[in-house]
Amino acid sequence: AQKVTQAQTEISVVEKEDVTLDCVYETRDTTYYLFWYKQPPSGELVFLIRRNSFDEQNEISGRYSWNFQKSTSSFNFTITASQVVDSAVYFCALILSGGGADGLTFGKGTHLIIQP
Amino acid sequence: ETGVTQTPRHLVMGMTNKKSLKCEQHLGHNAMYWYKQSAKKPLELMFVYNFKEQTENNSVPSRFSPECPNSSHLFLHLHTLQPEDSALYLCASSPKIEPNTGELFFGEGSRLTVL
Numbered sequence: 001a002q003k004v005t006q007a008q009t010e011i012s013v014v015e016k017e018d019v020t021l022d023c024v025y026e027t028r029d030t031t032y033y034l035f036w037y038k039q040p041p042s043g044e045l046v047f048l049i050r051r052n053s054f055d056e057q058n059e060i061s062g063r064y065s066w067n068f069q070k071s072t073s074s075f076n077f078t079i080t081a082s083q084v085v086d087s088a089v090y091f092c093a094l095i096l097s098g099g100g101a102d103g104l105t106f107g108k109g110t111h112l113i114i115q116p
Numbered sequence: 117e118t119g120v121t122q123t124p125r126h127l128v129m130g131m132t133n134k135k136s137l138k139c140e141q142h143l144g145h146n147a148m149y150w151y152k153q154s155a156k157k158p159l160e161l162m163f164v165y166n167f168k169e170q171t172e173n174n175s176v177p178s179r180f181s182p183e184c185p186n187s188s189h190l191f192l193h194l195h196t197l198q199p200e201d202s203a204l205y206l207c208a209s210s211p212k213i214e215p216n217t218g219e220l221f222f223g224e225g226s227r228l229t230v231l
Contacts, residue, residue: 004158033218043204043225044120050219091159095218103149103172104218106159 002027002094006107013082014115021077021110023092031097034068034075035104039089051075052097079112087114119143122207122223129197130231137192137226139207147213148190149220150182153204165190166213197230204228 003026013019025034032053037045049059051068059066063080079086089111093104120141129135141148150162164172165184179201181193190207204227208220 009156035218037222043125043206043223043227045206045208045220045222047219047221050217093218103161103164104159104220108156108158 002029002032002096002105004092004094004105004107006090006092006110008110009108010111010113012113012115015084016081018078018080019082019112019114021079021090021092021112023075023077023107025073025075025092025094027094027096029096033095033097035091035093035095036066036075036077037091037093037106039091039109041088045091048077082112082114084114084116087112119221120207120209120223122205122226124226125224126227126229128229128231129194131197131199133197134193134195136194137205137207137228139190139192139223141188141190141207141209141221141223143209143211143221145209145211145221146187147210148184148187149208149210150190150192151206151208153206153225155203159206163192164213171213194228197228199230202228202230 005024034051036048039045056068065078067076089109091109092107095104123138148165152160162176163182168184179196183191204225206225207223210220
């Protein structure tokens with residue numbers, strides 16, 4: 001069975017600081033996808049990124065960047081120059097390739113608080 | 117209008133009540149999901165429907181009864197719930213099950229409180 005661990009339950013930083021959210025996963029499969037979702041106070045989870053297990057290139061999208069390292073089974077998420085609007089709960093998730101109806105395995109989430 | 121709409125947003129019910137949660141997606145997707153989000157626990161997949169057919173039931177108690185009359189609508193019927201069932205119930209959709217690329221579109225959830 002798959003498992004996703006987000007050890008940081010809550011992180012609080014001051015606006016404009018950089019912050020990294022950790023994600024460690026476990027799976028015996030070699031083909032899988034990793035995700036980050038954002039859950040703002042309104043409740044809906046918003047898809048941020050999908051990364052397949054064969055692509056270890058880091059990705060940058062504006063102030064967001066993701067560091068995927070298979071050697072440590074980690075898929076960390078960094079927000080540069082954080083803003084108050086980044087305050088949310090962030091979930092890391094995994095699905096096996098061809099995962100079908102099994103769906104995503106989510107971590108418990110990290111509550112990120114950006115203080116003005 | 118959001119792609120996935122859930123009603124009601126908030127629901128308070130007694131343990132003997134019968135109520136229903138509704139989900140509607142306007143994205144033309146073929147797969148729909150119910151997830152349960154409890155405090156300090158990972159999101160739990162409850163039910164999956166693919167082209168209106170239930171494909172997954174993750175050992176959910178029978179007091180939760182899903183219904184999918186068509187690919188755009190999904191219901192969760194609730195009866196004789198327990199206080200520990202209080203949670204945020206999230207509906208999601210995706211274009212298809214196979215292959216499941218994992219990119220789900222979520223509604224804003226229905227916050228359920230069982231007294």
